[in-house]
Amino acid sequence: MLTQNEILLLKQAFDEKDRIYFSSLPSRDELLDISFSPKFERRMQRLLLRAQKVYYPMINTLAKRVACFILSVVALLSITTMSVEALREPFFQFVVKTYETFADLFFPTNDETAPFIPCSPGYIPPGYKQISHDQGITYVRITYRNSEGKEITYSQMHNTGGTTSTIDIQEAYFEKLMLTNDTEAIYMEKKGTRLIYFKNENNIFKIMGQLPKEELVAMANSLIK
Amino acid sequence: MLAFYLSILDTAEEKSLITHIYTEYKPLMMHIARSILKDEHLAEDAVHDTMLKIIEWARSHHETDPQRIKSLVCLVTKRTALNNRKYEWRRRTVNIDDLTDQPAMWDNYEHSTYSDLLSILALLPYNYQEILQLSVQHELSTKEIAKVLGLSHSNASKRLQRAKQAFGEKWRAQNADTE
Numbered sequence: 390m391l392t393q394n395e396i397l398l399l400k401q402a403f404d405e406k407d408r409i410y411f412s413s414l415p416s417r418d419e420l421l422d423i424s425f426s427p428k429f430e431r432r433m434q435r436l437l438l439r440a441q442k443v444y445y446p447m448i449n450t451l452a453k454r455v456a457c458f459i460l461s462v463v464a465l466l467s468i469t470t471m472s473v474e475a476l477r478e479p480f481f482q483f484v485v486k487t488y489e490t491f492a493d494l495f496f497p498t499n500d501e502t503a504p505f506i507p508c509s510p511g512y513i514p515p516g517y518k519q520i521s522h523d524q525g526i527t528y529v530r531i532t533y534r535n536s537e538g539k540e541i542t543y544s545q546m547h548n549t550g551g552t553t554s555t556i557d558i559q560e561a562y563f564e565k566l567m568l569t570n571d572t573e574a575i576y577m578e579k580k581g582t583r584l585i586y587f588k589n590e591n592n593i594f595k596i597m598g599q600l601p602k603e604e605l606v607a608m609a610n611s612l613i614k
Numbered sequence: 615m616l617a618f619y620l621s622i623l624d625t626a627e628e629k630s631l632i633t634h635i636y637t638e639y640k641p642l643m644m645h646i647a648r649s650i651l652k653d654e655h656l657a658e659d660a661v662h663d664t665m666l667k668i669i670e671w672a673r674s675h676h677e678t679d680p681q682r683i684k685s686l687v688c689l690v691t692k693r694t695a696l697n698n699r700k701y702e703w704r705r706r707t708v709n710i711d712d713l714t715d716q717p718a719m720w721d722n723y724e725h726s727t728y729s730d731l732l733s734i735l736a737l738l739p740y741n742y743q744e745i746l747q748l749s750v751q752h753e754l755s756t757k758e759i760a761k762v763l764g765l766s767h768s769n770a771s772k773r774l775q776r777a778k779q780a781f782g783e784k785w786r787a788q789n790a791d792t793e
Contacts, residue, residue, distance in 0.1 A: 390778060390779075390782065391778050391781070391782050395782065395785065396750055398728070398731060399731065399746065399750045399751075399781070400750050400751050401728060402728035402731035402732055402735065403685075403746075403747050403750065403751035404681065404682075404685075404751065405728045405732065406728075406732055406735070406747075407681060407684070407685040407688075408681075410688070411681075411684065414642065414645070414688075415645060417641070420641035420642060420644075420645055421641070423641040423644050423645060425640070425644070425658065426654070426655075426658060429658040429661075429662070432662060433636065433661075433662065433665065436662065436665060436666070436669075437632065437633060437636060437665075440632050440669045441632075445669070445673075446673070449666070449669075449670075
């Protein structure tokens, strides 16, 4: 490494070297005939104007200019959306609607290792006949239909590790019901369709159809051991 | 409020310095760039690139010595033109006869007060002379040097270290001989 004294000497030597070098360069008068293209002059004028801005370091490269442009557009759009009522209202309505329309039902699990035992309702309302039966490792889905074409859908799901079901609650009536053996259930009505959700042992049951509430509750009670 | 006025003042100084450098040294920058690149348009590009670097420098340094400013302008222009020439070599075939050596910078130093130092500097590769000058004479940080030379920070740091080492070894060897 260089000592302070060496650095000082070197600095003076460089100054001397510059004096020698400058004497070899053409004088200002000799450089008068150098001309520049109009395109270059315009480009330099733009550069000098930009350099005079306080925010020049933020726009001195193309990437920074592009980033600034994108940020400006995003900011402008946000400001426009928030300041114009015709845009702001639908935006908030969308947010509110999204959060008001749906609800999540969470069913905790009691015993994750319990095996899945498929079952079907012991009571079926008169006139309904089974038209389909779909069964997997962790679910059962049965559809019943009467002569009028009305259907009842019964579902059983194995509840392992907790299950969340999202339901559309917009313009819906719902209440909490007590089934036999103090089993809690969620009952919901919407546009003539009735639905009941409940958990028994390690299963989640859902029964849905266009049938009276009493019939729906009777079907649910027939599943509880 | 004071900081605001100071920032305006700084910017005003920078503005006048940048404009002054451009108007004062524009023909000189063009002369140096043209002597290296042998092409009007490429030389103009080099002058533009040089000014970008000078603007960066003027924002962090408040040099008032005209000789130092001229020295830096010449150094940066030369390096920018050399870098651009290297890029042009990669981009297209250039007639070897069109290319000249780097402009002579070491004439008549024998009669100088610092002839010993200058003769040692002349023995170093141009890359080393240039980085030493930027660091020692113009007091640029390694980061600023890296920007001016178009190198990564680590490469600039390594080159500077080697340049100092090479100069130190030669200088001490010469002093030992004379003693």
